[in-house]
Amino acid sequence: MFGRMHAALTEEGMDPRMSLVVATPHGLRLPGFVRVFMESIFEHQVSSLAEFSARGRDPLEPSNTTAEGHRIRCFKEVTLCKFHNRQGAGLCSAGAHLLHHYADRLPPTAPLIDPGADSDALKVVFASRPNATGRSILNEADLLAACAALDPAAELGAEYGGPYRRLKCVAHAYGRDLMLDMALAQVTDVLVATHGAAGSNSFLLARGASYLEVLPYRFSPAWANVYYARMLELDRM
Known part of the structure; x- marks a missing residue:
């Protein structure tokens, strides 16, 4: 809407x-x-x-x-x-408007992510759903630890020449503080979320960031696989 x-x-x-x-x-x-x-x-x-x-x-x-x-x-x-329908909904431009309108009211994102201290890190945010009975990542702590342990150079080989020397991986429960949600989106490189409302934060991400959507086991792919992708594609039309 x-x-x-x-x-x-x-x-x-x-x-x-x-x-x-x-x-x-x-x-x-x-x-x-x-x-x-x-x-x-x-x-x-x-x-x-x-x-x-x-x-x-x-x-x-x-x-x-x-x-x-x-x-x-x-x-x-x-x-x-x-x-x-959502055709021509302009969600990305609407998200940009929100960020501009509330720019002077957005809180700092540290200690979750410190744009200065974490400038050498690929910043990955997992959308956490601590009280959910479904569509939640059960081994969240293990994933965060494994994510933080990754070495971009070791994973990608000697040809890797990117700016990232490490990964900063954090979990965040969206929807509790909308201003913090918006601020965090601007410093996120990769948003990881199970299929659901948390994916709407992808429309607030900075240019060049990515959204990784996780579908529950045996979740119907008929429309879920294209839900957010279609909205983003319509934004480009």
Whole structure:
């Protein structure tokens, strides 16, 4: 949704001064990431439909969701957005916009990754899912140790002339701190994640970085093998 909304604003002239109201199933509250994403492109605070249409409240109650600065329930014009597919979603450009918008609010990534001290290392981040019951890497500690022990020159032979002298391998649980997620993506060379939402962080990676997607044993490859690849390919069209 964020990619399409960003495209609508930048390419189709949608007005960022509009009040953005998101319909959620059963009136559920908006996930935190929706506010972070959408408030980077709209001037007013995003609201769920349930919050926006709540009855029995003072109509002049202060609100950041409207240009008037207070609760409004009647509008002259309404724009309905419904997204049918991801074609032209512009996820990479939307990710670049997020990084630019929040650039001065992104935290340091040390001690996970120190851009200065780790400048000689290929920086590999494993998306960790510590509380998951499925689609998680069970031998995460072993993989991190094996990853850190790799020697690029020894693995690639004498012809290797790249800038990396070692590997810096860390695990990170995405979704807990979106600002840290964005900052970490900018210093990651390789993102490793099982198929799932963590892969969306690939759209925040710097140019030249790679995303390695791991599929669970016997996981259907019919669409999973092309899910993120197709979105990235559509971004190039």
